[in-house]
Amino acid sequence: MKSAWLKFRDKGTKMAQFELNDDSVVVIIGSGAGGGTLANELAQKGVKSVVLEAGKRFDIGDIENDEWAMFSKISWLDKRYSGGGWHGSVNHPTLPAWIVKGYGGSTNHWAGVALRFKDFEFKTRTNYGAIDGANVEDWPIDLDEMTPWYEKAELKMGVTGKTTGMPHLPWNNGFRVLAEGCRRTGRTDYNSGPMAINSVERDDRPQCQQIGFCMQGCAIGAKWSTMYTELPRAEETGLCEIRTDAMVLKVEHDEDGKASGVLYADKDGNQHLQKARIVCVAGNSIESPRLLLNSASSMFPDGLANSSGQVGKNYMNHTTGGVYAALPEKVHMFRGTSVAGIVGDEVYHDPARGFSGGYYLEFLSLGLPFMAAFLEPGNTGWGRSVAGALENYDKMSGVWVLGEDLAQERNAITLHDSEVDQYGLPAPIVSKTPHNNDYEMTAHMYETSAQIYEAVGATDVYELPAYPATHNMGTNRMHADADKGVVNAYGQAHDIDNLFVSDGSQFTSSAACNPTLTIVALAIRQAEYIAQEMNAQNI
Amino acid sequence: MNIRFHPFKKNRKEHEGLSRRMFLMTTTMAGVTTSAMLGGASIASAASINEAQGTMLLRMVQDIYPHPGLLELSHYEAIVATIGKNADENPESADDLKAGLAKIDEQSQALYGKPYAELEDADAREGVLRHFQHEGFFQGVRWTAYFGIYDNKDIWPLFGYQGSSVEHGGYIDRGFSDITFVPEGPTLEERMAEVQG
Numbered sequence: 001m002k003s004a005w006l007k008f009r010d011k012g013t014k015m016a017q018f019e020l021n022d023d024s025v026v027v028i029i030g031s032g033a034g035g036g037t038l039a040n041e042l043a044q045k046g047v048k049s050v051v052l053e054a055g056k057r058f059d060i061g062d063i064e065n066d067e068w069a070m071f072s073k074i075s076w077l078d079k080r081y082s083g084g085g086w087h088g089s090v091n092h093p094t095l096p097a098w099i100v101k102g103y104g105g106s107t108n109h110w111a112g113v114a115l116r117f118k119d120f121e122f123k124t125r126t127n128y129g130a131i132d133g134a135n136v137e138d139w140p141i142d143l144d145e146m147t148p149w150y151e152k153a154e155l156k157m158g159v160t161g162k163t164t165g166m167p168h169l170p171w172n173n174g175f176r177v178l179a180e181g182c183r184r185t186g187r188t189d190y191n192s193g194p195m196a197i198n199s200v201e202r203d204d205r206p207q208c209q210q211i212g213f214c215m216q217g218c219a220i221g222a223k224w225s226t227m228y229t230e231l232p233r234a235e236e237t238g239l240c241e242i243r244t245d246a247m248v249l250k251v252e253h254d255e256d257g258k259a260s261g262v263l264y265a266d267k268d269g270n271q272h273l274q275k276a277r278i279v280c281v282a283g284n285s286i287e288s289p290r291l292l293l294n295s296a297s298s299m300f301p302d303g304l305a306n307s308s309g310q311v312g313k314n315y316m317n318h319t320t321g322g323v324y325a326a327l328p329e330k331v332h333m334f335r336g337t338s339v340a341g342i343v344g345d346e347v348y349h350d351p352a353r354g355f356s357g358g359y360y361l362e363f364l365s366l367g368l369p370f371m372a373a374f375l376e377p378g379n380t381g382w383g384r385s386v387a388g389a390l391e392n393y394d395k396m397s398g399v400w401v402l403g404e405d406l407a408q409e410r411n412a413i414t415l416h417d418s419e420v421d422q423y424g425l426p427a428p429i430v431s432k433t434p435h436n437n438d439y440e441m442t443a444h445m446y447e448t449s450a451q452i453y454e455a456v457g458a459t460d461v462y463e464l465p466a467y468p469a470t471h472n473m474g475t476n477r478m479h480a481d482a483d484k485g486v487v488n489a490y491g492q493a494h495d496i497d498n499l500f501v502s503d504g505s506q507f508t509s510s511a512a513c514n515p516t517l518t519i520v521a522l523a524i525r526q527a528e529y530i531a532q533e534m535n536a537q538n539i
Numbered sequence: 540m541n542i543r544f545h546p547f548k549k550n551r552k553e554h555e556g557l558s559r560r561m562f563l564m565t566t567t568m569a570g571v572t573t574s575a576m577l578g579g580a581s582i583a584s585a586a587s588i589n590e591a592q593g594t595m596l597l598r599m600v601q602d603i604y605p606h607p608g609l610l611e612l613s614h615y616e617a618i619v620a621t622i623g624k625n626a627d628e629n630p631e632s633a634d635d636l637k638a639g640l641a642k643i644d645e646q647s648q649a650l651y652g653k654p655y656a657e658l659e660d661a662d663a664r665e666g667v668l669r670h671f672q673h674e675g676f677f678q679g680v681r682w683t684a685y686f687g688i689y690d691n692k693d694i695w696p697l698f699g700y701q702g703s704s705v706e707h708g709g710y711i712d713r714g715f716s717d718i719t720f721v722p723e724g725p726t727l728e729e730r731m732a733e734v735q736g
Contacts, residue, residue: 065703068690160734167731171724172715180721192724199730209709219705323545329720334700336715368700372689376543379672382603382681383665390689391609394699450545456721461545 016241018050023275025050026530027262028282029248029291032105033519034503035282036226037156039242040234041527047534049234050241050274052264054283055102057244060228063108063217067369070216074108076101079421080286083431084411087465091378096430097317098468099284103244104227106284107516108217109470111339112224113362114159114196115513116150119143120349121357121404124509127349128356133435134406135314136356139508140480140489149521157224157520158202160193166200168193169208172336175363177327177397181452182343189344196224196517197337203229212365214338247423251279251295251304251499259304259499265423278530278539282502282523285315285472289413289505290428292476305476305493305501310486312414314407315430316474316510319359319438322374322464323446324398325453326389331397333365339400340365346403346448347512355440358512359403361449368393374464389462397453401445402471405510406435413475432469471515473507490529491522498539502526585623587633595640596622598656600684602664609697610688618687622680632679639676646670 018025026042028035031053039051064070075098082089082096100106120127122139130136154163161168169192171179182190197208208222221228234240245267252273254260261275281288289312293303303311340363347358366374371393376386410433415426450461479485482494491506493499502523504515533539588596596619626633647655647667658664671677688694695702704710716724
């Protein structure tokens, strides 16, 4: 199963090394879907960059088929707090989000679902109107604008479907149960893709072997991750230097208010200042706003790029939950891809349903360890009802439900006033309080999922509350109006021309779908814009 | 406090019947285990836990994750041994644990006039434990039991979980799509046609 791409990785190309005082480089903070893609796109255009990754340099040999071993190995476990009214502030008080700290970022953990936004989801203010308690706005871009970039992203990542001509994956047991329930309840939009997982050998990466454990990192590289695609390819150009164990503490600016470099700590805690022509922030929607807030100065007392006051606000992570059904016969849902199929019938906006926006049902297998931890999370998840349900483990099929989460100002990343992390920086508090829209949508999601599973003879259906969030969005949002958002349509800060946001924090709305494809498409588009603006000497 | 079951609308009667059968089975089995499974078991191998405390812990881990008929007593004994080892290595948490066990018995005496491990009714025992579920000592026992059962590769087969597959070439030739009670998925030809139209 060792394939060509492993040789590619082992070519031993000498990586570029840039001086700390080289102020001609683009500094990219983070190596995940946004930062990793941006680094490779810029490198292919001849633009030099230094990528600063807070975590370790993992490679494919670090990946194990073991839920807790991988959780401990790659998760972002620095000091963080959950706040707000969601159950996690009690049940997951120090784990508000489930994301990765390391080379490749959360593209190691993502399951590979590569859905595009729907047209209406880019224009939520226009389509939903003003909603009490929410801060819903339109993106300054739309689906027409994004379609060619989505196509480029799909070709890059190897997404099953018409763009690549690669067939969707074969259906596994767990998804076949869900699909049959869909068929029996009159649904039509359910399939085993689009997934950024090779259903055939492609782009020097092998075909999926139905290993499972997609969210622990793909052990053979069939799933797209920047770890073994964008990052080594960027390094191979000799134009990109990736420094791991490099935690960025502050973005510095000059007296004209332009970004001039970043201060970071290496693995021994020594601090370095890397100068920069352009700074791109791609540390995920918790660290990116946190960094801008922690970069406050006398010129920018509220944090960098924050004249709108929207940095850290509008934190969205999807309206979610889980549903698992016990079927009358064995299912063995853990055999095969973790997210093996997607149901899209509920992704439309109809206020008559009692909520705005739509939602997906995505088949999701959990191993026994995670099922036992998340079936009823928190201190109360033990006893006869939990143990009894777990005895049905091998007869279960289930879904992760995810729907549009409306932006709210109170849902935010803020800085703790006394607790600091291992670098001495104020720890982030991630506050999330569901909107009424979320309660209405969640009830609908649970009911729909239960109906589908009842139609295939489920004997019990268990409803799981939201997991610690992997989809984190909105905290440096795009807006045409500099008073209402942090960045423009290219992710460029309204306040600082040579400061960009390159991750999901630039999302204006969450849409119902998984964010990675859109993050990658935006990064490809942003790279084009940055190269063009550099050539024109505008930045 | 309890796992959330979706309220079924259709087939409600049948569903309740099933649930009730399961309920009766577990209580009966739990009654059996109290007397039969605990008989003569000695787990006082840890220096900081005495025999009575060990007996109590053995009852407790079975009440926290009861799997009568699926797990052996030895599986639970191994968990208690881990708890004992952890207590030996960490005197402070050992003190918390012992104080906690004393509180559980105190609560049981106050409510039922006998120690927790001697309560025959599984509901009563779970109810006593629920009083302490937010305390550190209890969660320490609970998570040790959790890892000892659900993250234990020797126990996984009993739940039908096969775990790691990469060393076997994945599940592609090992039943990833082998169930027969629902239709098969589309063939490769059908899947190809779908994306090339």
